[in-house]
Amino acid sequence: LIADFYRPRSTNEPQPTRRNNRGARRASSDLPAGVRLRLRGRAAISHRCHRANHAPITKANFSKIKLGVIMPLLTLRDIIYSYPGGTSNVLNGINYHFEKGTFYAIVGSSGAGKSTLLGLLAGLDTPTGGQILFDDEDIAEQGYSHHRKHNISLVFQNYNLIDYLTPLENLKLVNSKATNETLHAMGLDDDHIHRNVMKLSGGQQQRVAIGRALVSHAPIILADEPTGNLDETTAADIIDILRRAAHENDKCVIVVTHSKQLAKEADVVLTLKNKLLQKSKEDKKSARKKA
Numbered sequence: 001l002i003a004d005f006y007r008p009r010s011t012n013e014p015q016p017t018r019r020n021n022r023g024a025r026r027a028s029s030d031l032p033a034g035v036r037l038r039l040r041g042r043a044a045i046s047h048r049c050h051r052a053n054h055a056p057i058t059k060a061n062f063s064k065i066k067l068g069v070i071m072p073l074l075t076l077r078d079i080i081y082s083y084p085g086g087t088s089n090v091l092n093g094i095n096y097h098f099e100k101g102t103f104y105a106i107v108g109s110s111g112a113g114k115s116t117l118l119g120l121l122a123g124l125d126t127p128t129g130g131q132i133l134f135d136d137e138d139i140a141e142q143g144y145s146h147h148r149k150h151n152i153s154l155v156f157q158n159y160n161l162i163d164y165l166t167p168l169e170n171l172k173l174v175n176s177k178a179t180n181e182t183l184h185a186m187g188l189d190d191d192h193i194h195r196n197v198m199k200l201s202g203g204q205q206q207r208v209a210i211g212r213a214l215v216s217h218a219p220i221i222l223a224d225e226p227t228g229n230l231d232e233t234t235a236a237d238i239i240d241i242l243r244r245a246a247h248e249n250d251k252c253v254i255v256v257t258h259s260k261q262l263a264k265e266a267d268v269v270l271t272l273k274n275k276l277l278q279k280s281k282e283d284k285k286s287a288r289k290k291a
Contacts, residue, residue: 072097080129092275103246105266114256123147153213155223159205167208175215203234223255
């Protein structure tokens, strides 16, 4: 567990208790009743508090601490959606939370509302009812344009690159400090990097689009059918890039797809069926942690 909230410690406050190499337990009397943190989490938090000259965790400040396990990055709360003028809901009471460092695949039949859900997560549309929370704040209160600019990066099926620019110039529109290194990691060589994007293949353009998402500071990548127009080999490469974006760059990667190949490689597969979102596959990330 990682504490996101710390209070600077005054010079009169006692130093946090040090631990021996075995991670001996601290007295639990200064934590709220019924709350038990894993030893590893307590040790990590205590160590960070000491190194950063912050106060130890006490009853007074515990309620203000945001713990990764219970404070997800993006949350759907009782989401309802119906098209303007529609007589029935497309989405009806969806609840789910998404976390950093995880690769999600959302599957379902055509017309189930997958792209609609992705649009809501991106702040491109507003729910009829319910809330979408980023870091425990309603994105409607943050402002949808703020959410799109700072919190999410989109990868479209048709790439949506600026067609008169090169791959590197497309990346620099998002991050002025972007370099060739990101595009090299996407499998593009120097010749491709300085070529007009319209002279690249579909697979190469998709790599540029994903590279653009990676150089963004946004913690969430949303992708709509990113392998839909690609051959099997190129699709496998794109899937690997998205998975590494989650596992190595600590991004929250959410992909809408019909691809069984992509769903097989995701950490969590969610099925949109009967207007609800259901987990249809064991969380591979949790399984790795248990192992």
